[in-house]
Amino acid sequence: MADVDEITEAYADWQVRCNGNRRLAKMLRGWDRVVHLVASDTGDGFTVTVAGSVLADLVPGLVGQPDLVVTATSEDFADLFWGDLNPSEKYVSGDIVLAGSSEDVLRLDAMSMVAFLDQ
């Protein structure tokens, strides 16, 4: 189980990685979204806003009208942001539930692959 601080720390690492990635910026062009993250085990909620190919800071709580809702365990969120899991596999296995369009799922998958390419 990961607490709010751990998820926030992992997200901050992911955010730097993504926002500093010129390839990702290209892939996210035109994909402006409000994303709600819901930790199924702890009940914690977070909001991520993507605008102009930039990921904003993680905001505690579910803020605004979401385009996409991602539900997973707190541990999976932390692992996702640290790059330790493949979201597509977790999505297919049902461990990560995405309420949004198929386009949103595909973009998240591509984001996670590109974000860690240079590791």
Add this chain to the structure above:
Amino acid sequence: MSTADRTVDVVVAGAGYSGLHAARHLVAAGLDVLVLEARDRVGGRVWTEVTPGGATVDQGGQWLGPTQDHLAALAKEFDAPTFPTWVQGANVEVRDGTRHEFHGLVPTSDADASADAIAALLDLDLLAQEVPADEPWTHPDAVGLDQRTLAAWVDENVESRAARDLIATAVLAVYGAEPSELSLLFALGYAHGGGSMSALIRTAGGAQETRFTGGAQQLALRLAGELGDRVVLEAPVVGVDHGPRGAVVTASRTAPDGSTSPWRVSARRVVVAMPPAVQARIAFDPPLPGARDQLAQHAPMGSVTKIHAVYDRPFWRDEGLSGQLIADTGTVRAVFDDSPDDASHGILMGFIAGSEDRRLEGVGPEGRRALALAELAFGFGPRAAEPAEFVEQRWSAEPFSRGGPVACFAPGLLTSCGEALRAPVGPIHWAGTETATAWSGYIDGALSSGVRAADEVVSALGAG
């Protein structure tokens, strides 16, 4: 119509997964069914063999993936044991003649090329989501997409050669064809039928996720066992005389002395459960409508040879390797760890596909073996050059499949003849994985196509 040697309600031509599943549903509806199969076995493009050394190898289709619900249900019903495809460890990439190791779906030795490939994959997947998998020809820009090849799209949208090579490797493994051979519309609809292009090329979380202990043919054998003497082997259908009230199907039966003779079976309905290119060898009287005949002529099978190198154990795992390999050039462009669940043997399985498969026609089995083993040794070390056994299944030389894994629709075909793909012709109904509305090209699609064709027949005959 000529006189018949036997009369049934329905003849099913082909005892692959689609034909067997269709027959099962027709029998359940109370119909008298006869399945005519050309080969001396059932399963079609799914064929499990045990080597002289005791290794079980799937010479054709072998995997079960997420959302392949028809196959999963059948496996559950027959209590067929499954296990995850081995993916632990580093994958090997051979790029520009250099060996690299990587983790995950996409190689990382050239991050720019990999990013290009991922971006292209995303763009293709986004396009694919807009193409109806069941009726690609209804897409608003169907004609535009159908006039182009997948290669043309890649050339226009992917800058780096390395990324284009990566995509070509994936396409060869999935379709058994070069990107230049595929209509873009067909490639997109096919991908959408399996969820996305990404889903088709993934192992964990994708189409290659799960294997059957004891091989993938076992479910076909169980289906055939249920059907009993309704399945007749070594009886290729050579002709179908049809009219408004039914058809007379002519099969060529082989006697114990090797002589052949025509065998005529009268039926109210016929289910043709085979790829279009194989169906094209059947003489229909009266001839099929032009669109259906053209469709069969312009949808050639992919070219693929499946090789298995069998070792005493999966030695690559000791070195932290997964057994998966992709290569930008060469003979074997994609390799998987195909060892059994208990690792009682080590097996590396690879695909020789597309133009390379055709190029190596004249090299012969020994030549292909030498080329393949040299490449396996480059990827996995010198031990890979000395397998205890080596087997190949060259599907393009198999007369009752004519290639594999699936028919590849040429540019322009779907928009001009696509509607003929499943449309019954009088008493004739079409099954086979190529006619599936989801997971076309896979065992799951074969099964669903069989059910759909059987439902058509049951409805037409007022049975059930």
